[in-house]
Amino acid sequence: MSELTLTLLRLAFLVGLWLFVLFTVLALRRDLRAPREARPARLDLSGPEPERVRQPKPVKAPKQPKKSKNTVGTALLVEEGPLAGTVILLGTEQVTIGRAPDSTLIADDDYVSSRHARIYPSEGVWMVEDLGSTNGTWLDRSRITSPAVLNPGVPVRIGRTVVKLQA
Amino acid sequence: MTMAEPGFRQTVRLTQPTRRLLELFLIACGWGLGVLGTLQVGWTTGEPLGQRFWITAAVVGGLAVVAHLVVRWRIPYADPFLLPVATTLTIIGLVMIYRLDVAAAQSAERRNETPSTPDVYAQLTWYAVATVLFLAVVFLIRDHRRLQRYTYTCGLFGILLLILPLLPVIGSTVNGATLWVHVGSFTFQPGEAAKILLTIFFAGYLVMTRDSLAVVRTKFLGVGLPRARDLGPILVAWAVSLGVLVFQKDLGTSLLFFGLFVAMLFIATQRRVWLGLGAVLFAVGAVGSYFAFSHVRVRVQIWIDPFAYAQDAGYQIVQGLYGFANGGLFGTGLGNGYPQLVPFANTDFIVAALGEELGLTGLFAIILLYGVLIERGLRTAVAVRDPFGQLLAAGLSITMALQVFVIIGGVTRLIPLTGLTTPFLSYGGSSLVANWIIVGLLMVMSHRARQPVAVQHSDPDALTQVVPITRAK
Numbered sequence: 001m002s003e004l005t006l007t008l009l010r011l012a013f014l015v016g017l018w019l020f021v022l023f024t025v026l027a028l029r030r031d032l033r034a035p036r037e038a039r040p041a042r043l044d045l046s047g048p049e050p051e052r053v054r055q056p057k058p059v060k061a062p063k064q065p066k067k068s069k070n071t072v073g074t075a076l077l078v079e080e081g082p083l084a085g086t087v088i089l090l091g092t093e094q095v096t097i098g099r100a101p102d103s104t105l106i107a108d109d110d111y112v113s114s115r116h117a118r119i120y121p122s123e124g125v126w127m128v129e130d131l132g133s134t135n136g137t138w139l140d141r142s143r144i145t146s147p148a149v150l151n152p153g154v155p156v157r158i159g160r161t162v163v164k165l166q167a
Numbered sequence: 168m169t170m171a172e173p174g175f176r177q178t179v180r181l182t183q184p185t186r187r188l189l190e191l192f193l194i195a196c197g198w199g200l201g202v203l204g205t206l207q208v209g210w211t212t213g214e215p216l217g218q219r220f221w222i223t224a225a226v227v228g229g230l231a232v233v234a235h236l237v238v239r240w241r242i243p244y245a246d247p248f249l250l251p252v253a254t255t256l257t258i259i260g261l262v263m264i265y266r267l268d269v270a271a272a273q274s275a276e277r278r279n280e281t282p283s284t285p286d287v288y289a290q291l292t293w294y295a296v297a298t299v300l301f302l303a304v305v306f307l308i309r310d311h312r313r314l315q316r317y318t319y320t321c322g323l324f325g326i327l328l329l330i331l332p333l334l335p336v337i338g339s340t341v342n343g344a345t346l347w348v349h350v351g352s353f354t355f356q357p358g359e360a361a362k363i364l365l366t367i368f369f370a371g372y373l374v375m376t377r378d379s380l381a382v383v384r385t386k387f388l389g390v391g392l393p394r395a396r397d398l399g400p401i402l403v404a405w406a407v408s409l410g411v412l413v414f415q416k417d418l419g420t421s422l423l424f425f426g427l428f429v430a431m432l433f434i435a436t437q438r439r440v441w442l443g444l445g446a447v448l449f450a451v452g453a454v455g456s457y458f459a460f461s462h463v464r465v466r467v468q469i470w471i472d473p474f475a476y477a478q479d480a481g482y483q484i485v486q487g488l489y490g491f492a493n494g495g496l497f498g499t500g501l502g503n504g505y506p507q508l509v510p511f512a513n514t515d516f517i518v519a520a521l522g523e524e525l526g527l528t529g530l531f532a533i534i535l536l537y538g539v540l541i542e543r544g545l546r547t548a549v550a551v552r553d554p555f556g557q558l559l560a561a562g563l564s565i566t567m568a569l570q571v572f573v574i575i576g577g578v579t580r581l582i583p584l585t586g587l588t589t590p591f592l593s594y595g596g597s598s599l600v601a602n603w604i605i606v607g608l609l610m611v612m613s614h615r616a617r618q619p620v621a622v623q624h625s626d627p628d629a630l631t632q633v634v635p636i637t638r639a640k
Contacts, residue, residue, distance in 0.1 A: 009207045010500030014525065016203060017532040020196050020255060024248060024539050027189055099552075108619060110550045 073126050073152050073165040076119065081161030082109065094120035097158055098131070111135045111159035119150060119165075126150040126165055135159060186247040187239050193248070194231045197255030201227065204262040204501050211502030214269045223291060227258060230298045241305050242614035248543045249613070252536050253606045256591035257294055257599070259533065262501070263513065263520055264290050264594050270507035286513060286594050293596035297603035304607030311612050315555045318371030325364035326407050328357035333414060358420050359588075359601035362427075362566055363608075369428065370558035373435035377554075380436050416462055419573055419587035425449060426569045431562050470583040483510045487519035487578055491527075498526030513594040515586050518578045534575065537590075541568045544609050550616035560612050563605045 076095060078086040088095060088105065095104045098116040107116070113133035120127055129147040130137040138157040139148050150156065152167040202224050209216040231254045238245055268285035275282040308314065314321070331348050347354050373380070380398070413421065429445030456463045469481035477485045486509040493504055506512050506520030513520070522530045544564030548557050570587055577584035588598035 006207075006211055006500060006503070009203075009210070010498065010503070013200070013204055013207060013501060014497060014528050014532075016196075016200050017525070017529055020193070020200060021532050021535050021539075023193060023196065024252065024536075027186070027193075028248065028539065028542075108617075110546070110616075114552060 073150070073167060075166045076105075076163050077166055078105070079155065079162045079164050081107065081159070083107065083161065087166075090119075090121075090126070092121060094118050096131075097161070097163075098133075105161075105163075107159055107161050109159040109161065112161070116158050117156075119156075119163075122147075128156055133158075185243045187235070187243060190238070190247040190251055191232075191235055193251030194235055194254050197251055197258050198224070198228050198231060200255065201258035201262055204259070205265060207500065208262065208266045208269060208502040211500060212266075212269050212273065214273070223261075223287075226291065227261065227294070230295060234298055234301060237302050237305060238610065242610055244614045244618040245610040246543050246547060246613040246617070248539055249606050249610050252540045252543075253591055253603065256533070256536055256540075257297075259521070260517065260589075260592035260594070261287060261290055261294070263506075263517055263524075263592070266501055266524070267507055267513045267520065269502070270505075274507065289596075290594050290599070293599050296596065297600045300600055301603045301607040304604055305611060308608070308611050310615065311556050311559065311608065312553055314367050314559070315371045315374070318368055318375075321364040322368030322372070325361040325368055328361040328364065329407070331357045356595070356597040358417065359597040362420075362423070363563070363601060363604060365424070366427065366431075366562040366566060367559060369431050370555055370562055373431060373558055374555045377435040380432075413456070413460075416460075417586070418463065418466065419577075419585035422573055422585055423566065423569050423587065425452075427562060427566055430565045430569075431558060434561050435558055466583045466585065470580060473580065483516065484578070484580060484584055486510070487516050488580065490519045490523035491579070494523035494526045496527050498522075498524050498529055500524060514588060515574065515593070516578055517589055517592050517594070518575050521592070522579075533592075534571075537567075537571045541571075543613075547609050547613040547616060551612050552616060556612050556615070560609060563609060567602070567605065 073090060075090055076088040078084050078088075083105065086105075096115065096118045097103055097105045097107065097112070098114050099107060099109070099112050100114040103115070113131070113135070115131045116133040117128060117130050117137040120129070126149075127147045128137065128139060128144065128150045130144055136143045138144070139150070140154050150165050152165045155162045155164050205216065205220060205224070208214070209220070231250075234250060234254070238250060265285075265287040268287050272282040272285070348357055425445070425448075429441060429449075432441040432445075433439070457467060458464075465480050469476050469484055473481035473484045473488065475481070490504065490506055490509055493499060498504070501524050504520075504523040506523050509516045509519050518530070518533075521533060525533075541564050544560060544567065548560035548564065551557050551560055567590055570590055573582070573585055574587040574589050576582040577587075588595050590602045591599065593599075
């Protein structure tokens with residue numbers, strides 16, 4: 001083995017070691033960064049097919065015209081995060097967000113608590129309330145500590161998810 | 168924005184990608200690094216590699232792939248970084264141990280002595296045992312919360328294991344530290360297993376009592392301290408383990424346990440007073456043992472001025488420092504340095520050997536790998552939903568972090584040198600097995616944290632709300 005070959009080998013091992021670190025860190029970054037692009041959200045219908053057959057009645061919620069007279073805002077649009085592009089039409093019911101299986105919007109996200117936040121109607125407006133989450137609920141740029149009025153167009157950030165109320 | 172007709176009822180969810188393919192890819196990279204490194208050792212030292220090398224490489228690769236496949240089968244949502252990083256560190260350790268074996272064999276040949284038995288095959292056997300136990304953890308502990316039932320059992324066994332080396336027949340003293348147990352020709356360091364058991368004990372105990380530890384307090388010297396009856400078991404465990412370790416003259420492990428206890432108390436109660444109290448107790452203990460024990464004094468003296476003791480007490484650390492200096496920025500290359508000049512180069516001082524042959528560049532990469540491993544462990548602690556799991560994952564990660572800090576800090580003379588094994592890299596079965604069990608526990612926990620929550624279909628209205636959902640264009 002010539003001196004040159006050995007030097008190249010020596011550097012090759014170091015390069016290999018650093019490539020391993022690089023691959024790992026690049027892959028890790030995907031976990032840390034909120035994905036900008038909406039990945040094809042795999043919609044997992046919580047009810048199997050027969051359920052919809054069993055209850056063929058259309059849902060009562062989309063009686064929005066009446067509701068929107070009372071409450072400002074008709075729908076929640078998920079702007080960022082794994083579920084980006086999803087629209088939740090609002091009725092009179094509250095919408096809960098969290099990792100718990102009984103949430104309206106289930107976010108499988110390390111930064112979201114199991115019962116993270118809720119959005120509920122109150123006296124003609126939609127309110128957003130943090131339910132004691134670990135990483136907080138952010139209305140625009142401030143972390144909310146008590147129920148706050150949610151105006152249309154103001155982003156609410158929960159973990160990696162951003163939702164906006166539509167008028 | 169158009170909106171489709173709302174019409175179907177559902178909740179929305181997205182499952183996290185399992186990323187098992189990434190895991191396999193990283194394992195393959197680590198294996199390739201090992202082959203490259205061993206070939207380099209062979210070519211540089213002129214030692215023929217032969218058939219034995221390829222068998223070894225195949226066995227290592229086989230073990231890693233079996234571990235990967237079982238993870239894919241049993242815990243598919245587990246963290247994809249823990250297994251490849253631990254495997255790669257183990258492989259780098261195997262390469263370095265092989266390299267030191269070659270050096271020992273060649274120097275024995277020059278002096279016409281019979282070469283000592285190579286360590287690398289023993290380490291390979293231990294890696295196989297570690298993999299089996301890793302798989303046993305994956306198979307048997309489907310739900311880490313079941314470990315909480317064995318809180319006190321674990322605490323008791325942990326302390327018993329710590330006492331074992333002090334017993335007359337089976338215990339033995341090696342190089343001044345009494346931490347070995349002999350059963351027949353079989354030896355092991357029970358302290359490594361005790362590390363895991365006591366972490367489980369502390370996690371379980373703190374979950375039960377953390378509220379009273381954090382809230383109920385009696386004033387003592389102006390500081391709000393928890394009630395004695397809440398504090399009692401902790402102090403007992405603390406005193407017994409530290410006391411035993413003082414008798415065994417094992418500074419590194421005492422430091423490890425002390426740091427672990429303080430960190431877990433802090434995490435469980437979220438009260439900074441524990442950090443302050445820990446720092447004060449540590450200072451008292453450190454100063455006290457400096458004056459009380461001569462072996463502690465020696466450690467501090469060779470830390471402050473190793474070159475004054477270069478021929479006796481400080482010989483090892485001075486040789487280690489020469490090794491780092493010889494390695495420089497890019498290292499001498501595997502097989503090209505003199506790492507065998509450092510006593511215990513393949514256990515305590517394997518970092519010095521790696522620093523010499525891979526240089527600062529290589530050592531930084533290895534330290535970063537430890538960083539990734541610990542970050543993934545703490546990430547698991549954040550993601551796990553139950554408080555016991557959170558404490559256990561955090562405790563296990565902190566154990567590993569402290570161990571890496573104490574030994575690498577000691578070898579590089581950042582802090583006084585205390586003997587500890589370098590996780591995954593060092594030659595030694597107990598340490599390798601214990602650290603692989605830790606990886607297994609962390610992976611089981613991360614699987615449970617990341618797997619999608621099962622949604623009950625039986626009565627959707629009871630569980631899920633009726634919300635019409637559409638997708639925007």
